[in-house]
Amino acid sequence: xxxxxxxxxxxxxxxxxxxxxxxxxxxxxxxxxxxxxxxxxxxxxxxxxxxxxxxxxxxxxxxxxxxxxxxxxxxxxxxxxxxxxxxxxxxxxxxxxxxxxxxxxxxxxxxxxxxxxxxxxxxxxxxxxxxxxxxxxxxxxxxxxxxxxxxxxxxxxxxxxxxxxxxxxxxxxxxxxxxxxxxxxxxxxxxxxxxxxxxxxxxxxxxxxxxxxxxxxxxxxxxxxxxxxxxxxxxxxxxxxxxxxxxxxxxxxxxxxxxxxxxxxxxxxxxxxxxxxxxxxxxxxxxxxxxxxxxxxxxxxxxxxxxxxxxxxx
Amino acid sequence: xxxxxxxxxxxxxxxxxxxxxxxxxxxxxxxxxxxxxxxxxxxxxxxxxxxxxxxxxxxxxxxxxxxxxxxxxxxxxxxxxxxxxxxxxxxxxxxxxxxxxxxxxxxxxxxxxxxxxxxxxxxxxxxxxxxxxxxxxxxxxxxxxxxxxxxxxxxxxxxxxxxxxxxxxxxxxxxxxxxxxxxxxxxxxxxxxxxxxxxxxxxxxxxxxxxxxxxxxxxxxxxxxxxxxxxxxxxxxxxxxxxxxxxxxxxxxxxxxxxxxxxxxxxxxxxxxxxxxxxxxxxxxxxxxxxx
Numbered sequence: 004x005x006x007x008x009x010x011x012x013x014x015x016x017x018x019x020x021x022x023x024x025x026x027x028x029x030x031x032x033x034x035x036x037x038x039x040x041x042x043x044x045x046x047x048x049x050x051x052x053x054x055x056x057x058x059x060x061x062x063x064x065x066x067x068x069x070x071x072x073x074x075x076x077x078x079x080x081x082x083x084x085x086x087x088x089x090x091x092x093x094x095x096x097x098x099x100x101x102x103x104x105x106x107x108x109x110x111x112x113x114x115x116x117x118x119x120x121x122x123x124x125x126x127x128x129x130x131x132x133x134x135x136x137x138x139x140x141x142x143x144x145x146x147x148x149x150x151x152x153x154x155x156x157x158x159x160x161x162x163x164x165x166x167x168x169x170x171x172x173x174x175x176x177x178x179x180x181x182x183x184x185x186x187x188x189x190x191x192x193x194x195x196x197x198x199x200x201x202x203x204x205x206x207x208x209x210x211x212x213x214x215x216x217x218x219x220x221x222x223x224x225x226x227x228x229x230x231x232x233x234x235x236x237x238x239x240x241x242x243x244x245x246x247x248x249x250x251x252x253x254x255x256x257x258x259x260x261x262x263x264x265x266x267x268x269x270x271x272x273x274x275x276x277x278x279x280x281x282x283x284x285x286x287x288x289x290x291x292x293x294x295x296x297x298x299x300x301x302x303x304x305x306x307x308x309x310x311x312x313x314x315x316x317x
Numbered sequence: 318x319x320x321x322x323x324x325x326x327x328x329x330x331x332x333x334x335x336x337x338x339x340x341x342x343x344x345x346x347x348x349x350x351x352x353x354x355x356x357x358x359x360x361x362x363x364x365x366x367x368x369x370x371x372x373x374x375x376x377x378x379x380x381x382x383x384x385x386x387x388x389x390x391x392x393x394x395x396x397x398x399x400x401x402x403x404x405x406x407x408x409x410x411x412x413x414x415x416x417x418x419x420x421x422x423x424x425x426x427x428x429x430x431x432x433x434x435x436x437x438x439x440x441x442x443x444x445x446x447x448x449x450x451x452x453x454x455x456x457x458x459x460x461x462x463x464x465x466x467x468x469x470x471x472x473x474x475x476x477x478x479x480x481x482x483x484x485x486x487x488x489x490x491x492x493x494x495x496x497x498x499x500x501x502x503x504x505x506x507x508x509x510x511x512x513x514x515x516x517x518x519x520x521x522x523x524x525x526x527x528x529x530x531x532x533x534x535x536x537x538x539x540x541x542x543x544x545x546x547x548x549x550x551x552x553x554x555x556x557x558x559x560x561x562x563x564x565x566x567x568x569x570x571x572x573x574x575x576x577x578x579x580x581x582x583x584x585x586x587x588x589x590x591x592x593x594x595x596x597x598x599x600x601x602x603x604x605x606x607x608x609x
Contacts, residue, residue, distance in 0.1 A: 021449030025461075032465045140597070144589035146541050148548055149582035152568055160572045255456030259545050263568070274549055277464055285464055293452050300452075 015297060022293045023075070027068050029289070030282050075290065081283035085276070090287040094269060098291070100170060101268035104257050107184050108191030109250060115196040120203025125230055127208060135200065142197025148259045151190030155263070158186060168265040187260050194256075195249050202245050206238035213237075240307060247303035251296050340602045347598020353591035361407040368401035372558040381574045390580050393566055399577065402558035403584055409559045410588050413474060413543040414536035420478035422532060425485030426524070430516050432486075433493025440490070447483040455480045455538075459546050468551040470559075473543050480542075481535045488531060492524030526603035530596055537592030544585050560585050 055061045062070070074081070080090035123135035159167035165186055171179040210216065211234050219229050258270030265271070269288055276284035341347045360367065369387075370377045376396040377388075384391045390399035432443040453461070455477070462476035496502060496519060505515050546552035547561030555562060560581040567577025 017445045018448040018452055021445060022452050025449060025453075029461055029464060140593050141586070141590060144537070144586050144593055146544055146582065146585050146589075148545055149564060149578070149585060152564065152571065152578050153582065156571050156575055156578065251454045255454035256545075258456050258460070259549060262549055273460060277460055277551065282464070285461075289453075289457055289461060292454070292457055296452055296454060 012301070015301060018297065019294075022297070023072060023290075024068065026286055026290050026293065027071050029286055031064070033282070080287035080290070083276075083284050084281045085279050085284070090283050093272065093284065094287055094291055097267060097269045097272055100266065101257060101261070101270060103184060104187055104191065104260065104266065104268060105250065105253050107188035108253055108257070109195065109246070110192070111188050112192035112195035112199060112249075113246075115192070116199035116203060119196070119200040120207065121230065121235065123200065123204040124207035124211060124234070125226075127211075132204075135204070139197040139201045139204075142193050143201070145194055147190050147194055147256045148263050150193050151187060151260055151263045154186045154190055170266050170268075183266075187264050187266060190263075191253060191256055191260050195253060198249060199242060199245065203238060203242050206241050207234050210234045210238045243303060243306055247299055250299050254292060254296060337602070341598070344598040344601055346594045347602060350591050350594030350596070350598055353587065354595055357407055357588055357591060358411060360404055361411045364404040364408060368398075368404045370398040370401045372397065372402040372405040373556045374398075381570055381577075383574060384576060391574055391576050393563070393577055394570060399563070399580060402563055403560070403580055405558040406560040406563065406581065406584065407588070409470070409553060409557060410540045410543065410585075413470070413477070414539045414588075414592070416474045417477040417481060417539040418532045418536050420474070421481040421485055421535060422528065424478065425482035426489040426521075426528060428482070429486035429489030430493050430520055430524075433490035434497050434512065434516055434520065436494075436497075443486065443490070447486055450479065450483045453480075455542055456545070459542065460551065463546070463551040468554060470543075470553045470557065473546050473552045477539050477542055481538070484535075485528060485531060488527050489521075489524050492527075493520050496520045496523050530600050530603060533592050533596035533599060537589045537596065540585060540588050540592070 078091050080094070082088065083090055083093065119135050119139070123132045123139075126132050155167050158165045166183050167186075169183055171183050173180045207230075216229060216233060219233055220226075224233075257268065258273060260266065261268045261270035262274050269291065272284065273288040273292075275281075276288065341351060374397065377398050378385075378392040378396055380392060380396045381394055382388060382392045388398050388400065390403060393399055393402070428443055432440040450458070458480045459473060459476040462479065463472050466472045466475070493516070499519075502515055502519055505519060510518075543552055543559065544561030544564065547559045548565045550565065553559035553562050555566075563581040564578055567574070567581070571578045
């Protein structure tokens with residue numbers, strides 16, 4: 004298992020390098036001088052010279068990359084052009100808020116998808132299966148931000164049972180905290196639920212046609228036990244892969260959802276910094292998002308070994 | 318001299334097309350998806366004829382009015398007819414869908430086939446590039462490109478091509494890897510067939526089916542993505558009648574005129590659902606594992 008993990012970790016290094024190069028190049032790909040891009044309208048020669056010196060912007064590109072990487076490794080992501088504050092603490096403050104949204108969305112998606120997928124597979128070729136398939140296709144076609152707007156319209160504007168916008172930290176009251184998360188998480192998780200349910204149904208149908216299932220049924224194992232203990236357990240590995248990939252999509256979707264709800268997470272920070280052309284914040288936020296996505300993929304690799312012992316020993 | 322043309326319609330390619338069409342009509346999902354998509358295309362093409370008003374003309378009706386006989390879906394905050402904007406919005410969505418599908422197929426499949434066939438350093442470098450691009454969720458990539466190029470429809474199309482090319486490259490590469498060692502490829506080389514001809518005549522047909530299926534999915538995702546980015550104000554710019562932009566404009570007034578957010582959203586769902594249905598149906602028809 005250690006070798007498998009080491010291989011996974013080593014495999015990530017070239018990807019990490021590539022991501023860091025791409026993100027570093029964002030500022031340099033923007034038309035214009037990187038210093039003026041970073042500083043905006045500031046033209047004081049002393050400030051310009053200081054920034055050039057600190058970030059090595061007068062050196063060759065490779066040297067600039069090394070300087071930038073050195074700063075990043077020490078968690079120095081530069082200073083915001085908009086407010087002059089360090090970028091790293093601004094992002095760090097918002098990471099938990101975005102995580103609440105992501106975890107809530109995925110949890111709700113799984114709560115809907117797993118029973119739906121199992122039911123559709125168990126009742127294959129019946130009206131239940133047809134209905135579940137149709138529902139999943141429709142859910143997959145709904146834009147999460149539009150679903151969010153509709154839920155906001157019905158639950159917050161019309162019936163006023165839930166708040167429309169904003170965020171309340173958990174320490175200020177768990178009830179308010181959860182109430183502010185309900186609509187965003189439901190909107191975020193809905194299309195994921197459709198995707199995951201569809202996949203689970205498909206993998207379970209494949210597993211249910213395997214010989215060992217036929218043997219289990221022939222031995223008189225109860226149908227429920229066959230479904231949960233044998234079929235579901237063997238169908239879960241490909242679903243875990245997709246869940247990991249879908250977290251990446253959720254990451255992207257959460258950016259738009261945060262904008263819809265004025266939810267003060269990393270996504271809203273990214274959008275406002277793009278609008279304000281605050282490039283150090285843009286770079287820092289995108290870097291954190293990409294690293295987070297890589298970490299999810301690594302964790303998924305680790306989860307495989309737990310779910311499927313054959314991978315551990317291969 | 319009379320030429321017997323009956324054999325022309327019995328060529329393998331013509332028979333394959335006929336049997337594909339027959340299978341398409343027999344598969345309910347594919348048929349429904351194709352009909353829905355066809356309707357969408359017709360609406361997009363005939364928008365100038367079907368739309369009662371110029372979609373960008375302001376003041377054609379009262380501001381923020383509810384649906385009436387004159388304005389079937391009401392008007393927006395500038396007095397523009399919502400129904401007309403919805404019809405023209407189909408053009409934007411279809412333009413994005415087809416541009417991204419064609420662009421990502423051209424780049425991804427070409428790169429994947431060549432590097433998968435050649436192997437070595439080129440293949441290694443492509444796969445590392447694909448890994449890096451896969452590490453960027455589509456929104457991040459689109460926002461990064463918008464940061465560099467500025468907002469706009471072209472930015473959305475370019476960024477989505479970058480987002481979806483890696484998946485097609487991987488697909489084409491795996492096909493190239495499996496086919497290049499086959500004996501018939503070796504035989505083709507032995508008789509003097511060039512590498513390019515081998516790739517086009519032997520390897521590309523093997524991955525055509527999964528590519529077609531993937532393309533329909535990409536088209537659906539592209540419409541969702543363009544709507545999302547335009548909603549953020551970084552995609553299609555006003556006054557172009559994009560569905561995402563219409564949603565963004567209507568959000569502030571949804572308490573008064575909810576149809577401003579309901580109809581554009583339903584249009585997006587319709588368009589994406591048609592591609593999803595068609596893709597599902599094509600998967601049933603073309604995937605050999607499902608066929609058997």
